Amino acid sequence: MESKIIQNLSVDCVVFGYDTNTKSLNALLIKRYLESEDKSEILVDDHVLTGYHVYQDETLDNAATRVLKELTGLTQQYKKQFKAFGDPDRLTNAKDLLWIENEKFDKRTVTIAYYFLLKTEDVDLKNNKYDAKWFPVKDLPELGFDHKQIINEAYGDLKTKCLVEPIIFELLPDKFTINEVQDAYQSILGIEIDNRNFRRKLINKKYIIPLDEKQFGVSKKPAKLYMFSKDVYEKMFQKNYLINI
Amino acid sequence: MESKIIQNLSVDCVVFGYDTNTKSLNALLIKRYLESEDKSEILVDDHVLTGYHVYQDETLDNAATRVLKELTGLTQQYKKQFKAFGDPDRLTNAKDLLWIENEKFDKRTVTIAYYFLLKTEDVDLKNNKYDAKWFPVKDLPELGFDHKQIINEAYGDLKTKCLVEPIIFELLPDKFTINEVQDAYQSILGIEIDNRNFRRKLINKKYIIPLDEKQFGVSKKPAKLYMFSKDVYEKMFQKNYLINI
DNA sequence: AATAACAAACGTTTAAATGACGTTTATTAA
DNA sequence: TTAATAAACGTCATTTAAACGTTTGTTATT
Numbered sequence: 001m002e003s004k005i006i007q008n009l010s011v012d013c014v015v016f017g018y019d020t021n022t023k024s025l026n027a028l029l030i031k032r033y034l035e036s037e038d039k040s041e042i043l044v045d046d047h048v049l050t051g052y053h054v055y056q057d058e059t060l061d062n063a064a065t066r067v068l069k070e071l072t073g074l075t076q077q078y079k080k081q082f083k084a085f086g087d088p089d090r091l092t093n094a095k096d097l098l099w100i101e102n103e104k105f106d107k108r109t110v111t112i113a114y115y116f117l118l119k120t121e122d123v124d125l126k127n128n129k130y131d132a133k134w135f136p137v138k139d140l141p142e143l144g145f146d147h148k149q150i151i152n153e154a155y156g157d158l159k160t161k162c163l164v165e166p167i168i169f170e171l172l173p174d175k176f177t178i179n180e181v182q183d184a185y186q187s188i189l190g191i192e193i194d195n196r197n198f199r200r201k202l203i204n205k206k207y208i209i210p211l212d213e214k215q216f217g218v219s220k221k222p223a224k225l226y227m228f229s230k231d232v233y234e235k236m237f238q239k240n241y242l243i244n245i
Numbered sequence: 246m247e248s249k250i251i252q253n254l255s256v257d258c259v260v261f262g263y264d265t266n267t268k269s270l271n272a273l274l275i276k277r278y279l280e281s282e283d284k285s286e287i288l289v290d291d292h293v294l295t296g297y298h299v300y301q302d303e304t305l306d307n308a309a310t311r312v313l314k315e316l317t318g319l320t321q322q323y324k325k326q327f328k329a330f331g332d333p334d335r336l337t338n339a340k341d342l343l344w345i346e347n348e349k350f351d352k353r354t355v356t357i358a359y360y361f362l363l364k365t366e367d368v369d370l371k372n373n374k375y376d377a378k379w380f381p382v383k384d385l386p387e388l389g390f391d392h393k394q395i396i397n398e399a400y401g402d403l404k405t406k407c408l409v410e411p412i413i414f415e416l417l418p419d420k421f422t423i424n425e426v427q428d429a430y431q432s433i434l435g436i437e438i439d440n441r442n443f444r445r446k447l448i449n450k451k452y453i454i455p456l457d458e459k460q461f462g463v464s465k466k467p468a469k470l471y472m473f474s475k476d477v478y479e480k481m482f483q484k485n486y487l488i489n490i
Numbered sequence: 491a492a493t494a495a496c497a498a499a500c501g502t503t504t505a506a507a508t509g510a511c512g513t514t515t516a517t518t519a520a
Numbered sequence: 521t522t523a524a525t526a527a528a529c530g531t532c533a534t535t536t537a538a539a540c541g542t543t544t545g546t547t548a549t550t
Contacts, residue, residue: 006253009331009355056353059332084329084357086254087304108301110254110355112329164409166490179527191486197509199528205490220526221517241436242537244487245411245450424498442538444499465497466546487508 005053010111011063012051012085012147014154015072017120017134018171023183025171026120026134027151028071032144034102044095046142049150050130051111064114071132073124078117078170082157083150086110090146099144115154117170159189166207169228175211177223178202207232250298255356256308257296257330257392259399260316262365262379263416268428270416271365271379272396273316277389279347289340291387294395295375296356309359316377318369323362323415327402328395331355335391344389360399362415404434411452414473420456422468423447452478 015028027049034044050071054063060081069075088108091100100107120134135141137155140148162168168184169176182198185191202208207229215222260273272294279289295316299308305326314320333353336345345352365379380386382400385393407413413429414421423444431438447453452474460467 006353008251009253054331057333060329060355081328083326084305086299086357088302108251110305110357112331112355160409162488163486164405164489168490177527185488189486194509194511195527196511196529200530201488201508218526219518220524221515221528223527240489241408241434242489243407243430243446244409244485244489245413422498439539440498441500441540445501446537448499463497464547465495466499466544468498 003058004056006056007053008109010051010053010109011060011067012049012111012113012150013064013067013071014049014113014115014151015068015123016115016117016137016154016158016171017123018117018184018188019120019134020173020176020180020184023187025137025155025188027137027140028123028132029135029141029143030071030130030132032099034099044099044144046095046144047133047135047147048144049147050132054112060112064112064116068116071128071130072118072122074118074122078167079114080157080161081112081114083153084110084112085146085150096145111150113150113154115158117158117167119171119173121173162188166228166230166233169230172228175213175225175227177215177225179223206236248303249301251301252298253354255296255298255354256305256312257294257356257358257395258309258312258316259294259358259360259396260313261360261362261382261399261403261416262368263362263429263433264365264379265418265421265425265429268432270382270400270433272382272385273368273377274380274386274388275316275375275377277344279344289344289389291340291389292378292380292385292392293389294392295377299357305357309357313361316373316375317363317367319363319367323412324359325361325402325406326357326359328398329355329357330391330395341390356395358395358399360403362403362412364416364418366418407433411473411475411478417473420458420470420472422460422470424468451481452476 017026017028018024019026029047030050032044032046032048033042035041036043050067052063052067054060058066061079064079064081065075068077068079091097091107091109125132125134137151140151143151162185168181168188171184172180178199179195181202182193182195186193203210209227209229209232211225211227213225215225262271262273263269264271274292275295277289277291277293278287280286281288295312297308297312299305303311306324309324309326310320313322313324331353336342336352336354370377382396385396388396403412407430413426413433416429417425424440426447427438427440427443430436448455454472454474454477456470456472458470460470
């Protein structure tokens with residue numbers, strides 16, 4: 001089933017996971033570790049995105065989905081191809097060259113970068129063969145290759161996009177409270193929002209459906225739960241051409 | 246100076262040129278023409294975007310700029326890398342295979358697609374070695390490869406982007422009238438805008454600077470000219486986080 | 491030199507959305 | 521019972537948007 005890979009082409013996946021409890025947007029990273037042959041020295045010890053070369057008979061989108069599935073087991077998440085990175089010097093620092101040597105990659109590799117949106121809780125990191133871990137986007141560890149740049153550009157695109165499309169709901173559980181939506185916006189955009197105004201605005205949207213359910217197990221007044229209806233959103237949605245420059 | 250090309254990697258450039266007079270958004274296309282050996286038959290006769298393989302020591306951005314320069318002589322235009330196209334079957338229809346054979350390209354070629362924004366009038370098409378011509382985006386000729394898809398995705402991105410960023414001014418002359426701006430929005434977005442409201446809204450922007458000049462050579466009341474100040478726009482601009490979903 | 495034609499430019503009114511707050515309510519923990 | 525607290529509701533002033541009507545300045549025509 002597996003066919004030849006295209007040596008100088010890869011996909012890299014920025015897997016964003018939002019944690020409703022800690023109100024933190026995280027990125028899923030894997031450990032990169034390399035010792036010298038006599039094991040006296042640690043040559044590479046940092047983190048990178050998951051990615052892999054594209055197979056000869058595979059679409060770019062499928063390559064990205066394949067990588068996500070290997071990493072998380074998930075296949076149906078929100079996905080966006082947001083940028084290609086292919087400068088000739090993108091993989092030329094000492095550690096990366098060592099690593100590439102080790103892994104027998106080409107030096108000049110163009111990578112098509114995707115980001116995925118999901119809930120941190122949807123990924124089971126136990127038994128993960130890559131030793132993948134979540135890191136807050138606002139507190140990333142040392143990253144290999146140009147992956148810090150890739151993550152930051154993905155994050156920038158996400159911030160822009162969540163202002164004009166309802167992708168925030170890709171990051172939240174199916175049933176959520178109004179305050180959870182507000183927290184997500186605040187955390188991702190790095191802003192403060194007035195709760196009373198936000199609440200009014202959101203509740204008035206026809207695609208925010210109130211449920212006959214409340215939170216339970218909380219130690220204060222339990223909040224009402226809502227869901228987002230993609231159906232309603234898409235049907236009622238005649239693109240409002242508000243020129244906002 | 247020219248180094249080896251990367252066989253399976255190219256850039257393709259969607260050159261958008263707006264014509265203030267005809268109020269038309271155009272794309273710059275080049276002719277593709279191929280006869281059978283005995284010249285009895287026309288094998289390929291359509292249009293394509295300009296693009297070219299990326300050189301080994303060249304950034305993707307520079308490759309795109311190089312292609313634009315070869316085609317138009319211009320180098321400082323608004324540029325955006327908007328998507329990579331690399332499905333294995335993207336170049337597999339009969340004509341394209343013929344053409345590829347002829348040009349000795351690889352079959353599976355990933356292309357990094359860019360679009361440029363400029364004024365139709367800024368390009369001198371005389372003496373153009375590619376026989377490039379403008380075509381209205383809303384009335385494209387038959388296109389080779391997957392270039393119709395590429396143009397349409399570029400156009401979609403442009404439409405979205407011109408709602409939230411002042412890129413419309415990349416398409417207009419330095420000195421413009423309010424109505425010219427309105428016409429550009431109407432043509433590109435395919436909408437009607439109330440002139441009186443639009444005018445008021447635009448004139449109130451601090452980065453739309455009224456000039457002490459009027460149109461001349463028009464056969465009606467000449468309109469006041471304005472300019473867009475990128476400086477003012479960027480300085481006064483604290484990103485307004487209006488959540489507009 | 492008066493006037494018709496017409497786009498440019500200005501103005502008005504109403505409704506809706508936003509921003510900035512204050513108040514009440516439902517629940518848990520003490 | 522009551523204190524504490526987050527959830528939920530309410531009010532008002534301001535801004536923005538939508539839908540129109542009116543005046544002005546210029547050129548072309550008489």
